[in-house]
Amino acid sequence: MSSEIAPPVSVDAGDPPAVKIDGVAKSFSGTVALEPVWLKIRRGEFLTLLGPSGCGKTTLLNLIAGFLEADAGELFIGDELVTQVPPHKREIGIVFQNYALFPHMNVAQNVAYGLRTRRVSRAETRQRVREALDLVKLGDFADRRPRQLSGGQQQRVALARALVIRPRVLLLDEPFSALDRNLRTAMQVELKEIQSRLGLTTVFVTHDQSEALSMSDRIAVMSRGRIRQIGSPSEIYDRPQSRFVSTFVGDANLFAADLLGRDAGAASLDVGGTRTSLATYQDECPAPGPVTLVVRPEQCALTAAGEPGTVPATVALSVYQGSYAELYLDCPAAEGGRAMLRVPASEALAAGTTVGIRLPDTGPAVFAREDEGAAA
Ligand SMILES: Nc1ncnc2c1ncn2[C@@H]1O[C@H](COP(=O)(O)OP(=O)(O)O)[C@@H](O)[C@H]1O
Ligand SMILES: [Mg+2]
Numbered sequence: 478m479s480s481e482i483a484p485p486v487s488v489d490a491g492d493p494p495a496v497k498i499d500g501v502a503k504s505f506s507g508t509v510a511l512e513p514v515w516l517k518i519r520r521g522e523f524l525t526l527l528g529p530s531g532c533g534k535t536t537l538l539n540l541i542a543g544f545l546e547a548d549a550g551e552l553f554i555g556d557e558l559v560t561q562v563p564p565h566k567r568e569i570g571i572v573f574q575n576y577a578l579f580p581h582m583n584v585a586q587n588v589a590y591g592l593r594t595r596r597v598s599r600a601e602t603r604q605r606v607r608e609a610l611d612l613v614k615l616g617d618f619a620d621r622r623p624r625q626l627s628g629g630q631q632q633r634v635a636l637a638r639a640l641v642i643r644p645r646v647l648l649l650d651e652p653f654s655a656l657d658r659n660l661r662t663a664m665q666v667e668l669k670e671i672q673s674r675l676g677l678t679t680v681f682v683t684h685d686q687s688e689a690l691s692m693s694d695r696i697a698v699m700s701r702g703r704i705r706q707i708g709s710p711s712e713i714y715d716r717p718q719s720r721f722v723s724t725f726v727g728d729a730n731l732f733a734a735d736l737l738g739r740d741a742g743a744a745s746l747d748v749g750g751t752r753t754s755l756a757t758y759q760d761e762c763p764a765p766g767p768v769t770l771v772v773r774p775e776q777c778a779l780t781a782a783g784e785p786g787t788v789p790a791t792v793a794l795s796v797y798q799g800s801y802a803e804l805y806l807d808c809p810a811a812e813g814g815r816a817m818l819r820v821p822a823s824e825a826l827a828a829g830t831t832v833g834i835r836l837p838d839t840g841p842a843v844f845a846r847e848d849e850g851a852a853a
Contacts, residue, residue, distance in 0.1 A: 493556040495520040495678035496541060496646055501550035503536050510536040512702045513550060518646075519694075521676040523669070527689040528699030529725070534682045537699075538648050541680065543567050554645055565594070570639030574651040577635065578623040584610070584634050585619040591642040609637040612671055629660045636668070640675075647672070647679045654685070665692055686726045690714060698722050716758050720844040723771045730777060730834075731812040732770040732788070736763060736843055744843055746770060748836070749810025751788050756839040763845035772841040774818050779804070779826075780833040787833030790816060795825040808834065 496518040503511040511533040518524050526534040539545040541552065543564035552560050559567050578587050585606050592602045610616050613633035623631055632652055639647060649668075653661045669692050672679050683689055689696050690710045697707040698721075706713060706722045717723035724731070735747040739762050745754045748770060780787050790808035793815075802825035808816040816834060826832065 493553065494518055495522065495555065496680070497551075497553040498537075498541070499551045499553070501537075501540055501547045501552055503533075503540060503545060503548055509702050511540070514704060516697065516704065516707070518678060518680065520678055523672055523679045523681065523692060523694045525681045525683060525689040525693040525696045526699055527683055527686060527696050527726070529684055532699045533702040534684075534699060535650055536702075538650050538680060538682055541646070542569055542571055542648055568642065568645045570642060570644030570647045572632070572635045572639050572647075572649045572652045574654055578631055578638075580623055582622075583619065584615065584621050584623070584626070587623070587634055588637045588641050591638060595642065605641050606637075609641040612640060613637045613667070628656055629664060632656070632664065633667075636671075640671070640677075645678065647677050648682075649679065650682045651684070652681075653688070654683070661688075668692070690726070696726075698725060700725070715840075717771070717842065718759055718761075720769055720771065723842065723844075728774050728817060730772045730774060730816045730818075732772065732810050732816075733812050734768050734770040734810075734843065736765045736768045738765055746843070748788055751786065751810065753786060753836050754838075755836060755841060757842050758840070759842045759844075763843060767846045768843040769812065769846060770836075770841060770843050772836060776837040776840050777816070777818050778835040778837075779818055779820060779824075780835050782831035782833055784833040784835070787835045790832050790834050792826045792828050792830040792832060794828060797822060797825065806832070806834070 494517040498514050498516040500513045500515060501511070502513040514537060526537060528534055536545065540547050543559065543562060547560060551558060554567060579590070588606045588609055589602050592605060597605070607616070610619060613636050615630060615633050615637065618626065618630065623634065626634065653664050656664060665688060681692065693710055695707060695709055696713050697704045698713060699705065700721055706718050713722065714727050717726065723729050732748050737745045737747060742756050743754050744757050744762060745752070782789065788808060788810050790806040792804055793807045794805040796803040796805070800822060801819045802822045804818045804820055804826060806816045806818065807814060818834070
């Protein structure tokens, strides 16, 4: 059959999925680290587990890797049930934050380690180690010891060591968090390139929202041992379904508002005395009563003070950021009395200037006040 008439690859790219997590849960001596999780990771997908420290990201990763035994549930890699399979038989590549290279072995020996334990022949090992080192651009460093390498180079060795076994799934736990910002960005680009070139199913753990937004096909946002929302980066950023997700991912202005009514998707609100009506996107709009209105800084516009329908505020501080300025505003209608807008640097205003904040007609979300306690 010629490739022109081959059946198209299914959009879902995975039945069975690369990884299926079916009600997997974990507690440590009575303390819940991970509530039961159901999750299907698609073949070739870059999935990020994002959440604050202690929310259960590493626990979930270690359950997939087999370093931890689940209290409940089942785990599949491809269509193989692996719940009882030891880590080294799961064909998974792992990269940790702290490199974890063997100090007494050179780079090539470190990378070859997983092949030696799998009894791959010497000739094939040499060939595959060379390929893996070329992939991470360390072809000339095979004889060095880890201590003779920079942090970024050590992390590339760790990546080559994970890739050389041709894993079914690549797991990375905050792999770049020890690197400085420029190097970190470079490594993100490089990993993303390698991952998409190889079509490698990848689960990436981070607490850094910008890292998650820039690298992922999908993000699972976690707090307190639960996945709170899962979706593409733009679904997570543009359509957060809870106050926690909207504030953990991206900047948000929070206004204490009263929801007066809801009609055909339009919410009418009283925001600190200012009446407004706007279209929300969220799946479940709360009942009328006290709510939190969540608006991204770029959805707000600055007006002269006293414009009808705008929320009154006073410039407290203008922070120059190069191409733009961040205006921190004293705003009685905002929770904590603070709002933030970005304006072109040339339009920065002096502290003490009174202004109005124009809220958008569409786009923001309102959440019931009781959701506020759900932060991690
Ligand atoms: N081996 C362990 N023994 C006891 N508690 C643990 C252990 N590992 C993790 N925990 C607890 O489980 C929760 C989730 O931890 P972890 O998965 O490491 O979070 P994250 O990686 O998101 O920072 C935390 O409260 C942590 O203290
Ligand atoms: Mg962790």
